[in-house]
Amino acid sequence: MGSMAISRQRITFYLKRIIPLIIIFLVGSSLVYDRSLVGGHQTLNNLPELTLAGVRELLVVAPHPDDESLGPGGLIQAALAQGIHVEVVVATNGDGEEIAPAALGMGVIPKTADFIAIGKARQQESMAALQIIGVPREDINFLSYPDRGTKPMWMADWNTQCPYYSSYTKSTSSPYPLTYDRQASYCGKDILHDLQSIISSQKPDLIILPHPDDQHPDHLAISNFTRMAAALELQSNAAYHPKLFGYLVHYGYYPAWRGFYPDKPLLPPLPLTGVNYSWQVALLSQKQEATKMTAISSYSSQIKMMKNFLVSFDRLNELFMPVSLPVLSAQATSGLPAPYLTGGGKDYLEPGRETSRLLVAPGADIIGWQIERQGDKVSITVIMNGKLIDGIKYTIYLKTRDGQTQKYQLSDQKEAQASASFTISISLAELNYPSLVSFSAETRQDVLLDASAWEFILLDYPPLAQATPVPQ
Known part of the structure; x- marks a missing residue:
């Protein structure tokens, strides 16, 4: 004992x-x-500089008031200095921050009027900041869609018959006088129409939009809507060939070195480096950097809540990555490891593991796509970092221009467990021969484990193909 x-x-x-x-x-x-996640192997010296040569019209798309200064505030100054016309679109008014009313002294229990007041204040802050940068009021467009509501609008709330309801503004349409289209509803169809209308009228040579891998749901959704609008305009006008560049705001601990470090470079996070990520930089002069910092300081409501984060974007440079809208021809195959293939085929490499939980479940970690097309059949293969795992749901979402979101799940999972990938086959005829498709994959086990950025593919149809109707 x-x-x-x-x-x-x-x-x-x-x-x-x-x-x-x-x-x-x-x-x-x-x-x-x-x-x-915060720092890659790249340095400021080995990143090429973004050129504005040949650009006459620049469009900047911001999910919230302040993103237009945080991401491309210096680039806007450079464009204006070269005589380039700059148009700015702010998609939401940032009225969905639950802690904002209390932080701004409006009371512990916020009212609908408080959130709307914050939205109006943020519109004013955005106009003040852009005036400092040099953009006049008439070149600023507030779409006034719901903060934290654009991702549901992208996924499900597409039509005016079933708009998104904002729990902050208690509305299904904008309550703001400063709204691009006062007749618009909180639905995906209307935000796409607004963006396409602006792109169609302005015909920007260069579109600066949120990076597709940005982790904020509004940034992700606005990136998707902007790319779809640009793709539709490109398809309707064969002579129109805009360049698209994405800027990053929300990704893990990015930017590295949180706080005011104006003498440090802004470098991409480690998972967003490598063969698929050809980042370019806009170098800021001392004057541009100082002007950008003054503009950032104009967002007083946000400075009170997240000053260290906002001032982290006042650096020696800004970062932008080319965003492609590739065409998949009628007969195209693709194969790893080439990241982008000619002839219409395409491979897409996802970022590395985004979270530590995927270390113990590599079979849930999405690392790439492989896409093949044979006539009206398209196969999408999702490549994982390890063999598929029983109990994890593997899903691909596919969306066409009409807003319908199709959901495809791996059906025979046990048979596929010996593989590190899964494939779905899609009939373009069943989708009414769409002119473009966008898609994303996710893995779940009660909670979301991993999700890929949405990818957009334009579909080319042979003019003499038998029984091939005009694409929708």
């Missing part, structure tokens, strides 16, 4: 010391792992 008691005491003694060390190690490893 005595020896057993001593053994138990020793076990208890060691457990009390070992378990905390294990917890510290795991938490520390997770933090170190997550912080590895």
Whole structure:
């Protein structure tokens, strides 16, 4: 009995010391792992400079008031200095921050009027900041769609018959006098129409939009809507060939070195580097940098809540990545490891593991696409970082220009478990021969494990193809 008691005491003694060390190690490893997202292998010297040569019209699309200054505030100044006309679109008014009313002294229990007041204030802040940068009021467009509502509008609330209801503005349409289209509803169809209308009238040579891999749901959705609008305009006008560049705001601990570090470069996070990520930089002069900082300071409502984050974007440079709208021809195949293939085929490499939880489940980590087309059949293969895992749901979402979102799930999962990929086949005839498709994949096990950025593909149809109708 005595020896057993001593053994138990020793076990208890060691457990009390070992378990905390294990917890510290795991938490520390997770933090170190997550912080590895902030910096890649690139330096400012090996990134090419974004040129504005040949650009006459520049369109900047911002999900919220302040994104237009955080991402491309310096580039806008450079464009204006070269005589380029700049148009700015602000998609939402940032009226969906639950802590904002209390942080701004409006009371602990916010009212609908408080959120709308914040939205109006943020519109004024945006106009003040853009005036500092040099953009006149008449070149600023407030679409006034719901903050934190644009992703549901992209996924489901597409038509005016079933618009999105904002729990902040208590409305299905904009309550703001400053609204691009006062007749618009909170639905995907209307936001797409607004963006396409602006692109069609302005015909921008260069479109600066949110990066497709931005982790904020509004940034992701506005990137999708903008790319679809640009693709539709491109298809309706064969002579129109705009360049699209994405800017990043929300991604893990990006930007590295949170706080005011104007002498440091802005570099892409590690998972967004490599063969598929050809970042370019806009170098800022001292005057442009100072002007950008003054503009950022104009967003007083946001400075009170997230100053360190906002001033982190006042750096030596700004970052932009080309965003493509590739065409998939009628007979096209693709194969790894080439990231982009000629002849209409396309491979797409996803960022590396975004979260530490995927370390223990590599079969849930999406690392790439492979797309093939044979006539009116398109096959999409999702490539994982390990073999498929029983109990995880593997899904592909596909959307066409009419807003319908199709959901495809892996049906025979047990048979596919020996593989590190899964494939779905799509009939273009069943989709009424769409002129473009967009798609994304996700993995779930009760909660979301991983999700890819949405990819857009334009579809080319042979003019003499038998039984091929005019694409919709």
